[in-house]
Amino acid sequence: MKHPHTAPPRRPFRLLTCLVLGLGCLTAGASADEPHVFSHESVMGTSLELRVWADGRDLARDAEARVLGEIDRLSAILSGYDPNSEFSRWRRATGRPMAVSPPLWDLLQAADAWRTRSAGAFDPRVEILSKLWTESAANGREPSADATRQALDVLASPAWRLDADARTAAPLSECPLSLNAIAKGYIVERACDAAMKLGGVRGLVLNVGGDLRAVGEAVGAIGVVDPLADSESSTPLTVIEVPDRAVASSGRSQRGFSINGRWHSHIFDPRTGQPVEAVAGATVVAPRSADADALATICNVLTPDESLGLVDATADAACLIVLADGRTVRSARWTRYEHPAFAQSAASPVGQEPKPAKAEKSTEAEKPAAAPWNADYELAVDFEINNPSDAGRRYRRPYVAVWVEDKEGRPVRNLILWLSQGGAGPFQWVPDLKRWYRADQLRKQTDKREMIFTMARATRAPGKYKVVWDGKNDLGKLAPQGDYTIFIEAVREHGTYQSIRKDVTLAATPFTEDLKGNVEIKSATIAYRRKPEPKK
Incomplete structure (x- = not known):
């Protein structure tokens, strides 16, 4: 029987990336109305992003110290990996x-x-x-x-x-x-409480590997990652706004077991002893972080009807469940938090294609049309950030940009831009991303604010990231097949500038190539390939 809150399988969202990122997204400035941003790797076995609304940079750094200190204190109590906890x-x-x-x-x-x-x-x-x-x-x-x-x-x-x-x-x-399915959320909430005790800290958003909490005057939108298409550059499945709430995501996209070509979830049904199969992932909103954490796991295990019943019976909780076949299930209260543009898309039979743009008049001589991008292919870029301590300790994430240029050196698609607080503000070091900064001066359609986003996703390993180029340019139009250059740039505050570039021909022949790492980027691999089947 079809559940009343179940939407049919989705085609990929066709909203333009720059529009998606412009939906009230969290910004990264240093003014009174914008947050100070801090990013760390190897925190509770994953990545941390902190955004602080405070009366000045020094106070924001004090809040960062409070957050990290409370995480360290509680990890020493609750960690299942530390034999001395x-x-x-x-x-x-x-x-x-x-x-x-x-x-x-x-x-x-x-x-x-x-x-x-x-x-x-x-x-x-x-x-x-x-x-x-x-x-x-x-x-x-x-x-x-x-x-x-x-x-x-x-x-x-x-x-x-x-x-x-x-x-x-x-x-x-x-x-x-293992208390992992509840401890991380508990620690995130307590860390937020510790920082909010500082006078002059008005709000913050703390995201540790998919366990996210927004408190105080924190404002902005949070993208929910599609567990069937999880990469740093993927368009969010939906966008939510959650004042004074916790958000937790759990699913099979980041962790699991690959055995004889089949992917198995790391989430198990304790009653049967088997990995879950029917659900690809779930995101839960709740007043308390530990409750959101536990419910996100539970919603992967129970049937959708059972999950909705439990979530609806939990005060002010809501959930979005993505089934293995691509259908989505929303609880009754989910629409309280979902951005209207995405709620409308979810309510329609399928994601709607945007109206085609009017043809632009060209001032150049007519050129033979290049072969169109093969919609069955994508370019995946996997990379790992170096840990400068080499001791498994927490470390600040460098500024990183990954983008695509055409053979004339014109920017085609910005895939990621990561900033963090430092010096006079998060944009102080952006010019040190030398090639990206030059390309950004040519990119008039987007600005820095549009390329910064907070995402709710399943927990991943620290420092390891994937971005995927679907062949679209920054305006959402498919680029032609042909010659391109892939850039990965990184600069660390008071550290080094490093760049990786690779010229590629993207046409009919798939390929995979390992790229030479450097001081900031430990390793990188590019793969032009057929789009893989979702992990089922």
Whole structure:
């Protein structure tokens, strides 16, 4: 039966990129009305973006320090990767009641509550399945039915016992546990609270690997990434505005297991022991970050009807679910947050094509028409940012620009421009992106504000990024086949300027080529290819 909130499979959105990015997007200036922007890699195993509305740059930097300090403090308590964290030490005390800190107590209570509310779809004991599939994938096979059954038997044992009077928690089994599906959201919210205690900090948006929170006077739009087309340059599936709310996304696009050519989600149904298949990803809006975090995972596991029932029963929560076949499911309250232009597109049978632009009069002599871009092809650019510390520690992300020029050196498509706060403001170092800055002087159709966006997406590894060129120029028109140059530029505050360029011919022949890295960009690969099937 077709659900009333279910939209049919989508064709890709045809809205122009510059228009999408202009929908009230978060800006990156340093005036009283614009946020100060900070970006870091290797924060809780992923990337961090912070936007602060404050009375001055120094105060914004103080807010940044508060955020990072609170993340470090809570990670030392809740991390499952640090063997010396309180959570890890508690896990090793099987059978013994232990007094635990308020943050760990809060999360254990919240995990119990969500396990009950979701009828077992949320369960920290699912870590045993993750370990089983990781080991099996390393050997090129799926886990056997016997191995899965044994894991489910272990998972069935009670995980812990809480004593509210004594304020103690006792781990009850050897089953591996992970609080990752709820801890990151909890930490993000507490970090925001710490920064907002500073007088003169009026608002902020903190995004850590897809767990995002907007508080205070933070204004602007947030793009929701399509889990079936997840790259840094992809047009958002939709755009939302969420004053004083948390947003969390979870799905299969960034993490999972590739076994014999088939992609399996890293999200498991604790009741069956199998990776989820019916849902590609979910984004949840909720008042509390830990709740949004847990619900985003749950919405990948339950059926759409079950998920909508649970979300609608949670005060002021809303969700957008993308099914594996491309259909979208929106909860009743989702339209409160969705930008009207995207809500209208979602309500229509399919995404509408824009009206064709009127032909422009050319002042040049007529030239033979080049072969049109093959709509079945795309150019993917994968790159990894170098960690200057080489010790796995947190580091500031450099300014990075990736764009395409034609053989005459004219800019065709800006794919990404990443800025961060530094010196007199985030644009101080932009001229040091030398080639991009020159090209930007030629680019009259867009400005810097239009190329900055905050995105809600599933968690990814730190420093690793993908951008995809679909063949369209900055005006949304398909470019012809032919000769182009791909540029990757990076400049680090008080660091080095580095550039990678590659001349390519994009026609009928696919290719893949590794590019030489440098001090700022560790590695890069370009691939002209047929558009891959979504990970199903």
